Amino acid sequence: MNLETVKLNGFVFDKNSIENFYHTNNSENSWQRAIYDFLINWFDDSETITVHTSGSTGQPKAIELTKTAMRNSAHITNTFFGLNETSTALLCLPTNYIAGKMMLVRAIVGQFNLLTVEPKANPFENLQQSIDFTAITPYQLIHSLEEIMSFENRKLEIEKIIVGGAKINKETEATIQQFSTLFYETYGMTETCSHIALRAVNGHDKSDYFQTLSGISIRKNENDCLCINAPHLLFDEIVTHDIVELIDNKRFLIKGRYDNIINSGGVKLNPELIEQKLEPLIPVPYFISSKPDSALGNKVILVIESDLFSSESEETLWSAINFMLDKYERPKEICYIPQFCYSATNKLLKNETLRLL
DSSP states (O other), X not given: OOOOOEEETTEEEOHHHHHHHHHHSXXXXXXXXXXXXXXXXXXXXXXXXXEEOOOTTSSOOEEEEEHXXXXXXXXXXXXXXXXXXXXXXXXXXXXXXXXHHHHHHHHHHHTOXXXXXXXXXXXXXXXXXXXXXXXXXXXXXXXXXXXXXHHHHTTOOEEEEEEOSSOOOHHHHHHGGGXXXXXXXXEEEGGGTEEEEEEEOSSTTOOSSEEEOTTOEEEEOTTSEEEEEOTTTOSSOEEEEEEEEESSSSEEXXXXXXXXXXXXXXXXXXXXXXXXHHTTTOSSOEEEEEEEETXXXXXXXXXXXXXXXXXXXXXXXXXXHHHHSOTTTSOSEEEEESSOOBOTTOOBOHHHHHHTO
16 A cells, blocks of 8 residues: 655645545646646556656657656655755646656655646746745746746745756856856656756856766767666666767766767768857757758758848858858758747757748
8 A cells, every 4th residue: 555645735645635635626727637647646556657758859658667766766866955854845847747747756755845836937936935946947947037036036045946858058057157046957868767967057066067866877889879877767778869978987968869960961960069059149949950952962951940030130140150160060051930849848849840841
């Protein structure tokens, strides 16, 4: 019998009380129903949880995770961030996906109070108390910067925030250097029960590289792709498609995706590295991709989330591109799409976006 409990918004629930609460307070809000659905599933006698990938790097798929692995992951994160029964955390991610589910598991394992709010662009706007920990997306971070700053002005505190799902852009990273809240960028995936490595974005431990959490070791294979060994989470090694530079068997830099490499005229190009060079030039979402080409095999293209630029603006952009990039990296075409495709957690879905072309 499952004897675990979870403390939500100051109220403690176990297997029976969460079922009673669900049936007597059937919320019309889908985000709240998703929380109760997960907890009912968690408190049952099954040994696994079915989770779904976001689809940002391929087709969404269902994965079975063991509850033991999820507890182990939660324990390591709680230990790293010093979360215990005296702590208060905030759940502001949808629990349809692993990041939101793991916030609930961390609260169960750590026995701390978990405040729940609707997952939206600025989840902090109605928050009236200090919190020790939360997890958000880069999209939420961008839309919450002023609110987080106002927290500090109101003598309230958000002690630590992990940011996952996509890379934090350079402009946002520069802004949060002045905050007392400590930010960490996460690296992980659904298969590893959320993150397995963290990068301190600001504060005394600020770093350019990710460092793995306790019990996790890494290597790279012949394609320079990251391989993860985490015996407490997985039986087998995970071979990712993330190209990395290894500092040692605990620290690494992400260089891009192996399956995104563009072979243009026999030259292999990493689109993520090209995107980094263009970041100061383009104030709207964009990405580098390719199109079939009779001469080159594949030609590099720049895809921008926007209506057509004016002739003058595009000419200015081309001049900057030609200055910033070498001749092989330079896009042969700029494509405009008014609205990119995004997942429910605001991850860019490149393949679906490219189909709009």
